[in-house]
Amino acid sequence: MAALVHFRAAHGDSPTDETLFSLIADDLLSQGYSIRPGALPCDLADDLLAYQHSLSTQKYEHAGIGRGGDFLHNDFVRTDEICWINGESEPGQHWLDWTCRLQQFLNRRLFMGLFSFESHFAHYASGSYYKRHYDAFRGETNRILSLVTYLNPGWGHDDGGEMVLYRDDSDLEGIKVVPLHGTLALFLSEEFPHEVLPAKRDRYSVAGWFRVNTSIAGKIDPPR
Ligand SMILES: O=C(O)CCC(=O)C(=O)O
Numbered sequence: 132m133a134a135l136v137h138f139r140a141a142h143g144d145s146p147t148d149e150t151l152f153s154l155i156a157d158d159l160l161s162q163g164y165s166i167r168p169g170a171l172p173c174d175l176a177d178d179l180l181a182y183q184h185s186l187s188t189q190k191y192e193h194a195g196i197g198r199g200g201d202f203l204h205n206d207f208v209r210t211d212e213i214c215w216i217n218g219e220s221e222p223g224q225h226w227l228d229w230t231c232r233l234q235q236f237l238n239r240r241l242f243m244g245l246f247s248f249e250s251h252f253a254h255y256a257s258g259s260y261y262k263r264h265y266d267a268f269r270g271e272t273n274r275i276l277s278l279v280t281y282l283n284p285g286w287g288h289d290d291g292g293e294m295v296l297y298r299d300d301s302d303l304e305g306i307k308v309v310p311l312h313g314t315l316a317l318f319l320s321e322e323f324p325h326e327v328l329p330a331k332r333d334r335y336s337v338a339g340w341f342r343v344n345t346s347i348a349g350k351i352d353p354p355r
């Protein structure tokens with residue numbers, strides 16, 4: 132058994148990753164989203180948090196909306212700051228390896244055709260928020276699956292900063308996700324409007340999006 136665990140750790144998904152990925156796939160299939168408190172492997176959560184704390188403020192950019200020529204800063208919509216993850220740091224690479232394994236699992240299990248992943252650290256200083264929005268609009272983008280993980284040990288109910296996931300446009304109540312350390316939230320990007328309520332203290336997270344490949348007729352659409 133020890134040999135098997137060692138083999139798996141060195142060569143692919145650990146048994147716990149397999150179990151978690153399978154639960155996430157079941158959630159996505161039955162409800163289109165998955166909220167899993169404390170599910171991110173502890174060593175990964177701790178490494179990401181330590182790295183994010185070490186990021187100097189110069190590494191962050193003021194977050195905006197849209198991309199390319201449509202990119203806009205809009206403080207009415209969101210006031211967080213972000214730092215894209217490109218695998219330069221060890222924790223960043225560790226995260227990209229883990230999300231790549233999740234991507235492969237979901238493609239095998241659900242035939243989702245996920246092709247690439249883009250991801251950034253986000254810091255919401257006290258008072259910061261992100262108003263209700265979709266991560267993707269039907270037919271206009273190739274973001275398919277959103278993934279957020281939270282890096283806030285000891286986050287309390289009075290600290291605000293919940294992500295509220297709404298089932299559709301008419302849902303005003305939503306499901307509140309407390310941004311506690313290691314919690315994972317995944318949802319279909321085109322299906323679920325969501326928002327981040329104002330945080331009352333520094334709130335750290337990693338957000339990412341799995342995309343499908345929409346390169347058509349010689350037009351390459353790169354992942355940023
Ligand atoms: O941090 C969160 O809970 C969600 C962030 C978000 O909605 C986004 O970055 O698009």
Ligand SMILES: [Fe+2]
Nearest residue numbers: 264265266325
């Ligand atoms: Fe979002």
